[in-house]
Amino acid sequence: MLPIVEKSGIVLELELRKMMRDQSDIVIRAITPILWLTIFGSVFSQIRQIPLAGVSYLAYITPGVLAQSVLFMSIFTGVSLVWERDFGQLDRLLSAPIPRTSIVLGKALAGGVKSLFQAGIILAIAFLLGVSIISNPAYMVAVIVLVVIFGICFSSLSILVTVLLKTRERVMGIVQLISMPLFFASNALYPVDLMPVWLQVVSLVNPMTYFVAALRALMITGNLSALPMDILGIGVATAFFVAAASLAFRKLGV
Amino acid sequence: MSKAIAVTNLVKQYNSLKAVDSISFDVEENEIFGCLGPNGAGKTTAIRCMTTLTRPTAGRLEIFGTSVIENPDDVRKSIGYVPQSLSLTSELSGYENLLIAAKIHGVSSDKRREKIEQMLNLLGIGERANDVVRHYSGGMMRRLEIGTALIHSPKLLILDEPTIGLDPQGRRVIWELLRMLVKEHGITIFMTTHDMAEADALCQRIAIMNRGKIVAVGTPAELKRGLGGDIVTIEVKDNAKRAAALLEKQGVKVNMINEKSISMVVESAERRLAGFVESLADGGVQIESISAQRPTLDDVFLKYVGSRMGEVESGGEWQQVRQVRRTIRRMG
Numbered sequence: 001m002l003p004i005v006e007k008s009g010i011v012l013e014l015e016l017r018k019m020m021r022d023q024s025d026i027v028i029r030a031i032t033p034i035l036w037l038t039i040f041g042s043v044f045s046q047i048r049q050i051p052l053a054g055v056s057y058l059a060y061i062t063p064g065v066l067a068q069s070v071l072f073m074s075i076f077t078g079v080s081l082v083w084e085r086d087f088g089q090l091d092r093l094l095s096a097p098i099p100r101t102s103i104v105l106g107k108a109l110a111g112g113v114k115s116l117f118q119a120g121i122i123l124a125i126a127f128l129l130g131v132s133i134i135s136n137p138a139y140m141v142a143v144i145v146l147v148v149i150f151g152i153c154f155s156s157l158s159i160l161v162t163v164l165l166k167t168r169e170r171v172m173g174i175v176q177l178i179s180m181p182l183f184f185a186s187n188a189l190y191p192v193d194l195m196p197v198w199l200q201v202v203s204l205v206n207p208m209t210y211f212v213a214a215l216r217a218l219m220i221t222g223n224l225s226a227l228p229m230d231i232l233g234i235g236v237a238t239a240f241f242v243a244a245a246s247l248a249f250r251k252l253g254v
Numbered sequence: 255m256s257k258a259i260a261v262t263n264l265v266k267q268y269n270s271l272k273a274v275d276s277i278s279f280d281v282e283e284n285e286i287f288g289c290l291g292p293n294g295a296g297k298t299t300a301i302r303c304m305t306t307l308t309r310p311t312a313g314r315l316e317i318f319g320t321s322v323i324e325n326p327d328d329v330r331k332s333i334g335y336v337p338q339s340l341s342l343t344s345e346l347s348g349y350e351n352l353l354i355a356a357k358i359h360g361v362s363s364d365k366r367r368e369k370i371e372q373m374l375n376l377l378g379i380g381e382r383a384n385d386v387v388r389h390y391s392g393g394m395m396r397r398l399e400i401g402t403a404l405i406h407s408p409k410l411l412i413l414d415e416p417t418i419g420l421d422p423q424g425r426r427v428i429w430e431l432l433r434m435l436v437k438e439h440g441i442t443i444f445m446t447t448h449d450m451a452e453a454d455a456l457c458q459r460i461a462i463m464n465r466g467k468i469v470a471v472g473t474p475a476e477l478k479r480g481l482g483g484d485i486v487t488i489e490v491k492d493n494a495k496r497a498a499a500l501l502e503k504q505g506v507k508v509n510m511i512n513e514k515s516i517s518m519v520v521e522s523a524e525r526r527l528a529g530f531v532e533s534l535a536d537g538g539v540q541i542e543s544i545s546a547q548r549p550t551l552d553d554v555f556l557k558y559v560g561s562r563m564g565e566v567e568s569g570g571e572w573q574q575v576r577q578v579r580r581t582i583r584r585m586g
Contacts (some may be wrong), residue, residue: 010357014343017354021345021386088337092402095305096358097330 003104007098009107012113019114026114030121033069036064050190055220062126062133064188066195067208070150071116074111075179077155081107083170101246104159108242111158113149119147126173128216131220139218146218146231149238150211156241163248188212207237256319258283258410258442259304264313266299273299275466276313281459284410285441286436288457290450290551292559296466297384297446298338302415304444305335317410331359332405338414341399344388346377348398348405352405353389359406359417373401377431393424396429404435413445417452431455452549462558477554484523485547488530489515491540500537501530514542523548 019026037058044050045057052060059079084090093103123133161178162171181187186208187201192200210233217227259281266274273471274296281287282575291298302308306326315322322329342351352370361369374380378396387395396416403411416432417425433456435441446454453460454474462470462477470477490497494516498508501518506526510520520526523546534541 007358012355013357014346014354017350018343018345086339087340088339089339089343091305091307092335092341093329093358094307095333095335097327097360098358 006062006103008105008244009051011103012109015110028119030118033065033122034125038066046056058129059131059220061189062131063219064212066119066122067124067188067212067215068113069180070103070147071154073115073118074151074154075158077107077111078158078171081159081162082168097105100250104246104249108152108155115147115151118185133219134222143218146214153207153238156245160245164212182208183207188214196206203249210234260316260481262314264315265302265311266374267311272466277468279461279468279471283442284440285458286456288453288460289446290453290460291461291463292448295463297463298414305412306330313537332408333410333412334408334477335412336399336403342387342395347384347386349383351402355402356405361406366393369405377401393427396428410442415446425433438517454551464559474551476502480565482519483521486520486523487517488544497534497539500533500555
């Protein structure tokens with residue numbers, strides 16, 4: 001096996017072992033998306049003026065809320081990294097024979113896998129609220145893969161921000177600052193067509209838009225005509241952030 | 255035989271600050287080499303260079319003949335490193351910490367279990383192996399950290415303040431462990447400390463560091479001998495002048511302290527005292543008391559740095575200890 005893959009797997013294992021010891025994080029983080037679905041979703045379902053191409057509003061925002069929870073889960077990957085840097089854990093890892101890219105990839109993958117647990121919880125709630133989700137197994141597998149990839153994408157962004165900003169306070173601040181606009185300047189809660197033109201432009205460079213569109217096609221509408229474009233958008237963003245985070249990370253040592 | 259560590263004119267500069275200012279020294283194989291100095295002397299920066307965590311600005315740095323600057327990956331395979339602040343994953347068990355360390359360092363899967371078992375026994379934490387590290391005592395955490403740094407059998411162990419924040423008992427256990435590693439496993443240890451007693455008791459050789467420079471290198475005994483020897487003070491009943499005259503016949507330079515006491519620096523007090531007592535008794539001088547004081551590393555430090563360690567730090571030590579305690583509390 002390639003050392004970079006093998007060592008990424010070890011970093012992933014470390015993160016997952018930590019998660020297994022304390023699942024409270026996963027459960028607590030699931031509360032916010034559940035509130036979005038049960039409260040925001042239920043209330044806004046009463047407004048019939050949003051053009052949704054024939055699906056209920058609750059069904060419309062389910063992929064959006066799922067995407068949001070993946071975003072919020074993985075965007076905090078970097079915060080734990082600051083923590084590890086303040087203690088000696090990161091120094092230990094950097095002084096070991098392990099490729100820098102593996103540290104980034106392993107942690108980002110862990111963000112993706114954690115996001116899957118969130119996705120499971122949210123889908124269960126949506127199902128209970130009467131949202132009908134396409135049950136084609138191939139589509140479901142595609143959703144799972146996309147969730148993991150998107151988790152990697154935002155975890156890498158988070159690691160990049162951390163390496164550049166260095167202190168916990170700054171990282172926390174910037175993470176809060178970027179996560180909300182990423183959410184609102186996307187098609188998670190409303191169609192892009194409803195936005196003012198400048199916001200439409202922003203939403204086009206927002207990876208979140210492509211992710212939500214892909215999820216919506218695979219989970220709700222079944223209309224896959226735009227899926228290749230969405231996957232391309234997600235792929236480009238993920239490759240960019242992984243590469244940028246790895247490069248920035250390499251500067252930490254020799 | 256190549257040196258364990260060879261440092262030549264090493265410089266590490268951060269903007270205008272020269273954290274390490276052209277230092278040179280060698281660490282021989284199979285010794286405990288201590289780097290002693292106040293906080294901010296540049297000890298940790300020197301360690302960060304050795305452990306490939308930062309790139310030196312200038313100079314040469316080789317570990318077992320391999321350049322840290324040119325081949326950092328090879329160096330990473332041959333060293334074990336324990337940083338000053340806690341580097342364990344406190345959410346996981348002792349066993350899991352060793353397991354992850356073994357995997358990261360590429361210990362092959364068929365040897366892993368056996369190695370971990372051996373290490374747990376060596377560290378004396380076999381019974382608590384499956385407890386979460388957060389519930390360990392400070393001393394156990396430190397031992398486990400040393401274990402995770404040794405799991406791939408490196409020849410060189412680099413420790414940054416290995417006993418900081420430990421009680422005297424925990425400190426002694428760590429000392430025993432380190433001595434055993436050197437004696438029975440042939441390991442070389444480079445460590446930093448700001449504790450004179452620790453450097454004196456544990457290290458075969460010491461480099462004293464201050465403001466980014468190394469001001470003295472040698473065995474503790476050599477460094478102390480460099481001060482000229484032991485200080486002997488003699489109090490007599492009366493007539494110190496006569497006592498001085500008698501002793502000067504033996505070739506000793508005597509300082510008069512007052513009418514009743516004299517002092518002198520001699521190379522080896524234990525060899526000379528009997529002769530002093532005899533000649534004073536023969537000369538009819540009555541001795542009230544006699545004392546010999548060995549110079550301590552504190553005196554050595556005073557000579558080279560110009561002030562005592564505590565004065566240099568001006569409260570820094572206290573703050574650092576508090577920081578470490580806070581760290582441990584946070585993890586618990």
